[in-house]
């Protein structure tokens with residue numbers, strides 16, 4: 143498959159022509175959520191961005207195997223193996239079993255992903271479901287001489303690895319800088335080197351989530367799950383590995399080291415990272431009090447929000463920024479996206495009502511080329527959306543009789559708009575469907591009948607008159623009440 147697609151690769155710090163290892167197959171692994179609390183908006187942005195990438199690759203004809211994991215074990219509070227286990231801590235706080243915490247927040251995560259209209263991944267493996275694979279990988283790393291066990295915990299030997307390999311290949315940071323920013327080892331520490339990280343962690347007696355291993359009862363370190371699961375489902379080397387930018391320096395750096403040590407091959411050809419969120423110009427974080435959850439956006443229930451914004455407005459808003467740029471939330475920006483989204487969808491609905499002329503005064507093929515050029519330039523959705531607004535102008539102008547399109551151009555425009563708006567950007571119409579209206583009308587007719595039965599004619603008349611004002615006519619007959627749009 144000849145591709146015009148250019149992808150920015152964090153590993154090489156440049157845009158490269160996308161050449162999958164085994165076209166038309168594409169293997170894509172994205173680090174999923176740690177399901178110990180409600181999914182935060184930064185994560186949602188990452189998953190909406192990779193949904194765009196997944197959709198566009200499929201649109202181009204690639205057969206993508208998209209793997210996105212669920213971290214349900216092994217993630218300690220600090221990224222460098224310190225602090226409590228997040229699940230055990232939350233389980234104590236909510237007085238639930240750790241796996242109840244996992245189930246609760248996995249369901250919540252899936253619901254948010256559904257509202258954002260993201261396509262589910264092909265495989266969604268969990269860390270707890272792949273303990274055997276992780277233990278096997280740790281054994282192989284020990285066998286290769288790059289890991290050691292101390293008192294039931296297994297550490298990756300970063301110093302030894304660095305003799306032959308570039309540990310900081312992904313971020314290009316100096317190893318000395320890294321060392322300078324890492325605390326000195328004390329008498330309590332079992333690990334040999336300051337940068338060494340845990341592959342397997344000995345479980346304390348109070349630890350609820352634990353498994354038997356060659357090194358005693360314990361649980362996997364956070365980084366090993368992604369190396370083990372990506373290897374299992376996508377092979378030693380696959381095409382795209384993605385995640386939030388905050389994962390690059392530690393989690394992904396360690397993943398590369400683990401996979402190299404075990405498989406003697408680079409795990410992924412292209413590393414892709416999404417940038418962070420800001421609110422009114424400052425970094426979004428819970429501690430700063432400016433981090434809102436998806437449902438707070440959907441209900442408007444947050445001090446910083448002036449009203450509610452629908453999931454599609456928020457999705458559209460996210461896609462109006464390039465995935466590698468920071469995305470700044472503000473009421474003004476969300477308000478503008480809401481207007482823009484509605485304007486775009488109204489034009490899409492007008493497409494089937496446009497008059498056909500004998501000739502065209504607009505070149506749809508040029509527009510199509512510009513749309514694909516935008517997406518081929520590292521999935522540049524904001525530029526694509528700007529092109530679609532050019533189409534909105536044309537659609538409105540044709541509808542008003544100020545421009546004209548012949549049948550061929552009109553068909554091309556319909557196909558292009560529907561492909562870009564629905565298939566690639568993954569937007570959905572939020573207008574209530576006829577099915578929803580039927581259910582609402584059944585309810586109103588029942589309430590009106592109940593009012594009449596109680597001889598509350600003021601209420602029953604009120605319902606009939608109000609519906610009439612909305613363009614709906616009720617008709618009473620012996621067999622019951624029916625309705626019609628006027």
Ligand SMILES: [Zn+2]
Pocket residue numbers: 172173174368393
């Ligand atoms: Zn990961």
